[in-house]
Amino acid sequence: MLPSNLLITRKRKGRIKPAFAEITEENLGIAESIINLFSRCIGKRYSVLLDEFQMLEESSAIDYRVPRSLFILLERRIITEEPSHDPFLLRRTVFEIASYKPIISERDREMVFERSSAELGISRRELEENLWADEDPIIREFSPITPDELISLYNLSLLQTLLFKADVLEISLSNPDVLSLRNLLRELRFYGLMYDIWRSGDRINITIDGPISVLKLTRRYGVAMARFIPSLLNVRGWSLRSGILDNKKIFEFQLGEEEFDRYHKKCVEEERVKPAFDSAVEENFYRQFNSLNTGWLLKREPGPLIKDSVVIFPDFCFVGYNRRIFMEIVGFWTREYIEKKMKKLELFPELIVCVNNELRCSPNFRLPSELKNVIFYKKVIPLNEILNILKKYEAEELERELKLIDNNFKRPTSPIVTVDELCSEMKVSKVAVKSFLQRGVEGYVFTGSLLVSKRLMDEISDKLDKLLGKATYAQALDIIGEFIPSKQEEIFDALGFTVDWRSLNVENSIIRRKAYIKNDIMRS
Amino acid sequence: MAVHLSYHRGSILIRGTHVPNSRWDERSKCYRALALHYPDILNYLKGTLNEYASDFIVRDGMDIEDEVLDPIPCPRFKPPGYKLRDYQRKAVDSWLKSKRGIIVLPTGSGKTLVAVNIIFELNVPSLIVVPTLDLVRQWRSVLRESFDMEIGEYSGEEKILRPVTVATYDTAYLCAEELGNKFLLLVFDEVHHLPSEGYRHIAEMFCSPYRLGLTATYERADGLHGELPRLVGGVVFEEKVSRLSGKHLAEYSLKRIYTELTDEEKIEYKKNYDYYRNYLRTHNISLRSARDFKFFIMRTGRDPEARKALLARHRARKIALNSSSKLRVLSRLLQKHSKDRVIIFTEHNDLVRMISHKFLIPSIIHTTRKEERQDVLEKFKHGIYPRIVSSKVLDEGVDVPEANIGIILSGTGSKREFIQRLGRILRKKGNKKAVLYEIVSRETTEVRSSYRRRTK
Numbered sequence: 001m002l003p004s005n006l007l008i009t010r011k012r013k014g015r016i017k018p019a020f021a022e023i024t025e026e027n028l029g030i031a032e033s034i035i036n037l038f039s040r041c042i043g044k045r046y047s048v049l050l051d052e053f054q055m056l057e058e059s060s061a062i063d064y065r066v067p068r069s070l071f072i073l074l075e076r077r078i079i080t081e082e083p084s085h086d087p088f089l090l091r092r093t094v095f096e097i098a099s100y101k102p103i104i105s106e107r108d109r110e111m112v113f114e115r116s117s118a119e120l121g122i123s124r125r126e127l128e129e130n131l132w133a134d135e136d137p138i139i140r141e142f143s144p145i146t147p148d149e150l151i152s153l154y155n156l157s158l159l160q161t162l163l164f165k166a167d168v169l170e171i172s173l174s175n176p177d178v179l180s181l182r183n184l185l186r187e188l189r190f191y192g193l194m195y196d197i198w199r200s201g202d203r204i205n206i207t208i209d210g211p212i213s214v215l216k217l218t219r220r221y222g223v224a225m226a227r228f229i230p231s232l233l234n235v236r237g238w239s240l241r242s243g244i245l246d247n248k249k250i251f252e253f254q255l256g257e258e259e260f261d262r263y264h265k266k267c268v269e270e271e272r273v274k275p276a277f278d279s280a281v282e283e284n285f286y287r288q289f290n291s292l293n294t295g296w297l298l299k300r301e302p303g304p305l306i307k308d309s310v311v312i313f314p315d316f317c318f319v320g321y322n323r324r325i326f327m328e329i330v331g332f333w334t335r336e337y338i339e340k341k342m343k344k345l346e347l348f349p350e351l352i353v354c355v356n357n358e359l360r361c362s363p364n365f366r367l368p369s370e371l372k373n374v375i376f377y378k379k380v381i382p383l384n385e386i387l388n389i390l391k392k393y394e395a396e397e398l399e400r401e402l403k404l405i406d407n408n409f410k411r412p413t414s415p416i417v418t419v420d421e422l423c424s425e426m427k428v429s430k431v432a433v434k435s436f437l438q439r440g441v442e443g444y445v446f447t448g449s450l451l452v453s454k455r456l457m458d459e460i461s462d463k464l465d466k467l468l469g470k471a472t473y474a475q476a477l478d479i480i481g482e483f484i485p486s487k488q489e490e491i492f493d494a495l496g497f498t499v500d501w502r503s504l505n506v507e508n509s510i511i512r513r514k515a516y517i518k519n520d521i522m523r524s
Numbered sequence: 525m526a527v528h529l530s531y532h533r534g535s536i537l538i539r540g541t542h543v544p545n546s547r548w549d550e551r552s553k554c555y556r557a558l559a560l561h562y563p564d565i566l567n568y569l570k571g572t573l574n575e576y577a578s579d580f581i582v583r584d585g586m587d588i589e590d591e592v593l594d595p596i597p598c599p600r601f602k603p604p605g606y607k608l609r610d611y612q613r614k615a616v617d618s619w620l621k622s623k624r625g626i627i628v629l630p631t632g633s634g635k636t637l638v639a640v641n642i643i644f645e646l647n648v649p650s651l652i653v654v655p656t657l658d659l660v661r662q663w664r665s666v667l668r669e670s671f672d673m674e675i676g677e678y679s680g681e682e683k684i685l686r687p688v689t690v691a692t693y694d695t696a697y698l699c700a701e702e703l704g705n706k707f708l709l710l711v712f713d714e715v716h717h718l719p720s721e722g723y724r725h726i727a728e729m730f731c732s733p734y735r736l737g738l739t740a741t742y743e744r745a746d747g748l749h750g751e752l753p754r755l756v757g758g759v760v761f762e763e764k765v766s767r768l769s770g771k772h773l774a775e776y777s778l779k780r781i782y783t784e785l786t787d788e789e790k791i792e793y794k795k796n797y798d799y800y801r802n803y804l805r806t807h808n809i810s811l812r813s814a815r816d817f818k819f820f821i822m823r824t825g826r827d828p829e830a831r832k833a834l835l836a837r838h839r840a841r842k843i844a845l846n847s848s849s850k851l852r853v854l855s856r857l858l859q860k861h862s863k864d865r866v867i868i869f870t871e872h873n874d875l876v877r878m879i880s881h882k883f884l885i886p887s888i889i890h891t892t893r894k895e896e897r898q899d900v901l902e903k904f905k906h907g908i909y910p911r912i913v914s915s916k917v918l919d920e921g922v923d924v925p926e927a928n929i930g931i932i933l934s935g936t937g938s939k940r941e942f943i944q945r946l947g948r949i950l951r952k953k954g955n956k957k958a959v960l961y962e963i964v965s966r967e968t969t970e971v972r973s974s975y976r977r978r979t980k
Contacts, residue, residue, distance in 0.1 A: 008825065058835065063825050088896045091886070098884035099909050102858035112884055135877065192533060192701060194551050211533040211701075212729065214549045215558050220725055309551060 001226060002072060006065045007161045009246075016244050016251035018158040020263040021066060021151050030060065031147035031154075034070050038078065038142045046080065047136045066154075073153055079141040083133035085122060090131050093120055148265055155263040156233075160226035162253065166242045167217050169208040169225045174237035176204060178301045182313055187231045191224035196309045204304070219245050233264070282315060282329055285381040292383075296320035296390055307347045314351065318390060321397040321429070325390065327352040329381070332359060339364075346370050352389055354381050401432035411441065415453035416484060422451075447494040450487055459483070461495050464511065473499045473509040526587040527569060529562075533701040534729030536562050536592060543568055559704050560755070562592055562731035592731055594705050596649045598687040604640050604670040615761040616641045619736060624757030626715055626737035633763065635738045636663065639711050640670045642736055643688065648708035652690045653726060655714050657681070657894060658901070663690045663713070678703070681894055693723050700729035709734040710756075716741055718755055719748035727755035777959055782966040783849040796840040803833035844965040846875060850933065851882070853963050858883065858911065861929045865904070868913040870933035879913045879933075888914040930960040 008019040021027045037056060041049040057067050097119070098112045117127045145153070163169070173181065181204065188195055188208060196207040208228075210221035225242075232238055239256035277283035277300075289298045302317030305326060314326040328351055330341060338359065345353060346368040357376045359365050367374060375385045408426050422433045437446040445457050460483055464476055471479075476497065480488040502508040527540040538546055538555040543565045546557035557565060569588050608616065615627045615638050623646070629635050643650045652663055657679060664675045667688055676689030678699060685706070696703065710730055712718050715737030718727060727735070737756040743749050752758075785793055804811065804820075807830075811817050824831040858866065870876055873889045880887035886900045886909050903909040904927075 058832075061828050064831055065825060088893070088899075091896075092899065094884060095886045095909060096903075099911070102855070102862050102911070103884045104855040104859060109884065132877075132881065196551055211535050211556070212558060212725075214547050214551075214556055215535065216728075218725070220722075308553075 001164075002069050002157045002161045004161060004164060006069045006072070007158060008063060008065050009162065011246075011251060014251060016162070016246065016253050017255075018155075018162045019063075020155045020158060020260075022263065023148055023151055023265075026062075027066075027151055028147040030062065030067060031070060031150040034067060034074060035144065035147060035150060038074050039144060041139055042142055043138065043140075045136050045138055049139065069154055069157065070150060073150065073157060074142075074145070077143045077145065078139050080137035081133075081140045083130045083137070085120075085126065085130045087130055087132060087134045090116075090120065090127060094127075094131065152263070152265045155260075156230070159255070159260070160229055162244060163226040163229065163242065164222040165219050165244050165246055166222045166225050166253075167209065167219055167245055167250070168213065168243050170241040171206050171208065171232060172239050172241075173204045173206075173235055175202050176235050176237065178303050178313060180235040181304055184231055184235060185311060187228055191228055193221055193224055193228070197306055197311055198309070199306050204306070217245065217250075233260075278315070278329075279331060281331075281377070281379070281381060285383075286316070288383060289386070294320075294387065294390070295394070296325075302326065305348055305351075310344050310347050312344055312348065321394050323393055323397065325350070325352060325393060327354065327386075329354045330356060330359065332356045335362070335364065338362075342366065342368055352386070397429070398432055398435065401428040402436055404428055405432060405436045409436070411443070412451065415456045417451040418486075419449045419451075445494060447487070447490045449490060450484070452484065452491065456483060457491075457495065460491065464495065464497060465513070468512055469510055471511055472507055473511060474506045476511045526589055528589045529565070529592050531559065531592045531594070531705040531731060532556075534559055534704050534725070536565060536731065538565065541569075558728045559731035560728045563733040566590070592705055593708070595708055596685060596687045596706055598647065598649045599673065601644050601647050601671045601673075601688075604637075604644055606637065608637065608641060609634065611763050612638050612641070615763070616645070618761040620645060622757065622760065623734045625735075625760035626739065626742065626752060626756055626758065628739055628742050628759055628762040630763065631740045635713070635740075636666050639713070639736060639738060640666065643667075643709065643711070644670070646709055646734060648734065649687045649706060650689075650709040650711060651678075651696070651703065651707040651730075651732070652688070652711040652713060653693055653696045653718075654690060655693055655717055657692065658897065659713060660690045660692060661894075661898065693717055693726065696726045697722055700726055704730045707732050709736070711735075712737045712756060715739045715752065715756060716744055716749060719744065719751040724751060724755055777957065778962065779959060780962045780964060781853055782964055783847060783853050784966055785843065785847050786849060789843050789847055789849075793840050793843045796836040796843070799836040800833045800840065803829060803836075845870075845872060845933070846878065847965050850963050850965065851879075854879070854931065854933070855883070857929075857931055857961060862910075864910070864929045865907070865927045866911045866929040866931065867904075867927045868911070868931045868933065869915075870913070871915055873915050875933060876913050876915045883911075883913075885909075885911045885913050888912065890915070928958045930958070932960070932962045 010017050010019055033056065034053070037052055038049070041052070053067075053071055057064055057071075060067055094112060094116045097115050098108075101108075103109055103112060113124060113127060117124045120127065176184075184206075185195070185197075188206075193208050193210055194213075195209075198205055208221075208225060210218070210224070212218060213221065232240070237257060240254070242253045244251045244253050277286070286298060286300060289296075296318045297320060299317045299319055300315070302314060302324070304311050304313055312328070314328045316327040316329075318325040318327065326348070328345065330338070330353060333341075345351060349370045349372050351371065352373040352375065353367075353371055354375045354377050355367070357378045360376065373389050375382065375389075405422075405426055405428060419430055419433050419437070422428075422437075423430055426433075434448075437451055440446070441451060443454050444451050445454055460480055463479055464471070467476070467479075473492075476492060477488040480491050484491055496514045497511050498514050499509045499511055502510070527538065529539075530537045532552075536546075536557045536559055537549075537552060538557065542548075542555055543557065545561040545564065546555040548554075549556040566588075611629075612634055615629065619625055619627060619642060627635070627638060629638070639652070652667075654660055654663055660677060660679050664677060667675045667690070671688065673688075674684075674686055676684045676686030678685070678689055678691035678695045680692065680695060683699075685703075689707070691699075691703075707730065710727070710732045712727075712735070716739045717723055718737070735756045737752065742752075742759060742762075803809075809816075809820060811820060820830065821834070824834045854868070868879060868885070870879070873891075876887050876889050879885060886903070888897050888900055892900075900909065900912060904912050
């Protein structure tokens with residue numbers, strides 16, 4: 001962040017933008033010359049650095065605010081020498097001795113210094129070197145930086161300095177990962193900011209301002225917004241919009257990640273490690289559930305749920321049956337925390353909430369009555385109860401899909417339709433299609449994975465009837481294959497035929513009819 | 525139905541009804557108002573005036589649950605052991621009628637004592653807001669002596685919360701969210717600072733019903749004093765300098781000393797000043813107002829030539845300011861007043877340092893550490909240091925007792941600054957006659973600045 005008089009902006013048609021420094025040869029050259037100046041001045045007095053910089057600044061042809069800003073950013077990277085004697089104590093002695101009369105001649109000064117060094121018990125040289133050493137210290141260390149890092153830092157500082165004057169900050173994130181979003185919201189609270197948050201498609205939008213922003217236009221929260229910016233830059237896919245109050249006018253400011261990347265080299269991002277489980281309870285449950293074949297996939301840290309600007313980050317999510325069912329585990333925690341949490345959970349009645357049994361005993365614990373799926377657990381999360389809840393959703397989903405099929409199903413035109421085709425055509429699950437087809441379709445026979453017209457079935461049936469007791473199983477399947485490209489075994493069974501096995505060899509099998517079944521088929 | 529009032533970071537949350545000056549806040553699902561309006565809201569709901577005692581009051585069948593204030597427990601204050609002068613008594617009484625408003629008194633007329641008396645009369649947790657660290661120190665010591673108890677401090681250096689606490693404007697601004705419901709009385713020293721865009725938040729984000737403003741210069745050049753009635757209350761008492769001068773304040777005489785630049789300085793000055801003038805002439809720029817000058821400064825960002833011209837102007841002014849003949853005059857004055865208490869002002873920190881180094885006179889500038897600042901002021905007060913030099917930091921209200929000679933080496937030409945710099949040495953002590961010297965270079969732009977200062 002920089003003093004606001006060093007901020008350079010471009011304004012046009014009600015819009016404002018900081019004049020970011022491009023990473024060009026020219027700018028890198030300026031950055032380098034100032035960095036070199038600092039390196040050269042290690043071991044020298046601060047005033048030397050300042051003098052040399054002023055010369056450099058006066059000779060440079062670009063806007064003086066750029067080199068001056070770079071100077072300020074680098075100044076923060078120096079460490080100065082501690083004086084060997086406390087200058088304040090030295091001055092006290094010198095001033096007291098000098099106070100007996102106005103010191104106006106060189107002789108007077110000499111005498112004051114002589115007497116002072118004698119009284120302090122240090123040499124004249126030590127006295128003079130340390131007397132003003134806090135005003136003008138020796139530079140001991142300078143932690144260097146590369147020119148492009150310096151330009152990046154400068155551009156970031158420009159951005160932050162502009163935001164000092166912001167009255168509101170709107171950010172939009174495309175598909176942020178849970179961890180970053182969580183950090184972001186935590187950071188906002190830390191800086192005393194308030195937010196509105198909502199989702200639109202893949203994007204999460206957050207409008208940021210402070211408590212009194214609803215009452216008056218204020219830049220009071222600009223500094224907090226500026227300090228918050230570095231956390232935003234760590235999230236991928238950000239863009240921001242802001243109102244900048246300048247000279248009693250409001251300018252609009254917009255910036256996106258892609259544009260800013262031209263000016264700001266990101267620091268090498270640390271590898272994001274999936275956080276460890278909060279507890280063994282959660283870890284065991286996760287492993288156990290995913291080893292079962294339930295048709296549901298259990299995911300961790302599935303991302304935020306947002307409603308009325310309230311955000312929660314559930315621990316788990318069950319994905320399947322065209323649904324995402326979220327689950328939150330409420331462990332044993334402080335009273336305020338639990339109260340706050342319950343207040344939030346009210347807004348999410350569908351959430352599965354697993355509550356530590358011990359909480360039941362704690363005073364004032366109250367579960368929001370809105371919650372539909374509450375499970376208490378002691379040491380492990382009861383799988384059965386979870387599965388029971390999930391079954392409700394499975395049944396619900398089946399119900400919904402059956403309705404959908406009912407509304408959309410038309411008698412097929414071709415004699416053979418596969419279940420898979422129907423699934424993708426109506427975007428429903430196999431289970432639903434099958435259970436629908438089992439209810440029967442006029443003029444068709446459902447064989448398990450195929451819907452075949454009755455006429456075709458009859459034709460095949462007649463052909464096979466003629467070969468009863470003669471043909472082998474393999475021959476029968478070949479004959480069916482002439483009409484139907486796959487699942488011949490299924491058709492064979494569905495027509496009510498069976499096989500007499502004479503040996504293990506297929507050639508040695510003879511087909512026959514399970515006579516009583518035929519009528520069954522005809523009926524349907 | 526119950527109305528619930530609570531404090532949230534500089535504002536009042538109102539649940540259960542709508543009140544004037546409030547607005548619906550979707551984020552919190554309730555109405556919100558600036559803390560400033562707390563007394564009005566309460567009065568509106570209760571239909572009565574100025575009572576903050578009870579928690580549950582029924583009006584039109586409405587319960588008020590008021591959890592706004594969280595005041596610091598406050599002991600009974602000891603009566604201050606001094607007698608007020610007539611005009612001070614009048615000031616206190618006028619303010620007590622409405623328990624809001626501003627008292628205008630000249631520098632050196634004992635504004636602090638007026639405030640101490642008011643704090644004593646109300647006996648409620650009080651926050652005093654002052655412009656500088658020196659004033660924080662000064663107020664704390666007066667309050668400590670008066671009430672014989674520990675006084676809190678909220679500044680860049682300390683965060684101590686007590687029933688009576690002194691804060692800087694800066695820190696009060698920064699901490700308004702957390703402090704806003706802890707004090708019933710706010711005292712703004714040098715209240716003309718308050719209406720500036722940032723500082724006014726202090727008045728707006730505190731819910732304190734009682735407010736007192738103190739100043740010697742109510743009016744602001746930018747007209748923003750028009751905000752003060754809303755933030756603190758109107759002027760309830762005013763006493764002019766002229767009526768007090770000679771009676772309670774020391775008389776002073778003003779002596780202006782013109783100096784000539786040396787020949788070398790003249791050449792250097794002319795060279796730089798001509799360069800600057802030449803730039804203006806060739807670019808057809810005329811600088812008639814402060815606004816013109818601002819545009820010129822903006823131009824220096826784009827145009828390196830304008831920048832060079834500006835730097836030349838700086839150099840010229842620096843030559844005029846640091847002229848060696850000025851320092852010779854200064855050294856003569858120091859000799860002449862070797863038995864007096866002398867305070868030297870200049871707004872340029874470089875010049876303060878130079879004078880301090882050359883004449884071995886203790887200095888105070890904005891970067892001087894608290895410890896040293898106190899040491900210097902203390903020793904000046906007791907005469908151990910008969911001379912000090914300082915930049916702007918001593919401008920306002922800092923007690924510099926016993927100073928009878930002032931020397932101004934430069935100034936910016938603002939009206940307020942001038943009065944208050946004068947005020948600094950207008951302390952009545954015996955029959956001492958104060959003298960204020962102003963050293964100005966002849967035939968430089970500075971003469972005009974000095975003229976502006978006097979006539980405005």
